Amino acid sequence: xxxxxxxxxxxxxxxxxxxxxxxxxxxxxxxxxxxxxxxxxxxxxxxxxxxxxxxxxxxxxxxxxxxxxxxxxxxxxxxxxxxxxxxx
Numbered sequence: 001x002x003x004x005x006x007x008x009x010x011x012x013x014x015x016x017x018x019x020x021x022x023x024x025x026x027x028x029x030x031x032x033x034x035x036x037x038x039x040x041x042x043x044x045x046x047x048x049x050x051x052x053x054x055x056x057x058x059x060x061x062x063x064x065x066x067x068x069x070x071x072x073x074x075x076x077x078x079x080x081x082x083x084x085x086x087x088x
Contacts, residue, residue, distance in 0.1 A: 027053040036060060 020026045031044045031053070040060055047053035 023054060024050045027057060030054075030057045030061070034061065035064065 020029060027044075027050050031041060034057070036044075044053050044056055047056060
C-alpha cells in the first residue's frame with residue numbers, strides 16, 4: 001500500500017495509482033515504454049542496480065521533456081505513420 005501523498009489533480013492521482021510500487025518494476029516499465037535509442041536502452045540494462053537505473057532514467061526523461069518543450073511537439077511512433085490515410 002502506498003504511503004500518504006499530497007492531493008493532486010484527479011488525472012495525476014489516477015496515473016499515480018497505476019504506477020507500480022516496486023522500484024525495480026517501475027524502472028523496467030520506464031525503460032520499456034520511453035522513447036529511447038537502442039544505446040540508451042542498453043545503458044539502462046547495464047545499470048548495476050535499480051537506483052542507478054532510475055537516476056539514469058530521470059536524466060533521460062528530463063532531457064526528453066526539455067526537448068519537447070523547445071519544439072512544442074510530441075513524437076509519433078513510426079508505426080502510426082505507416083497506416084494508409086482513410087478515405088473519410
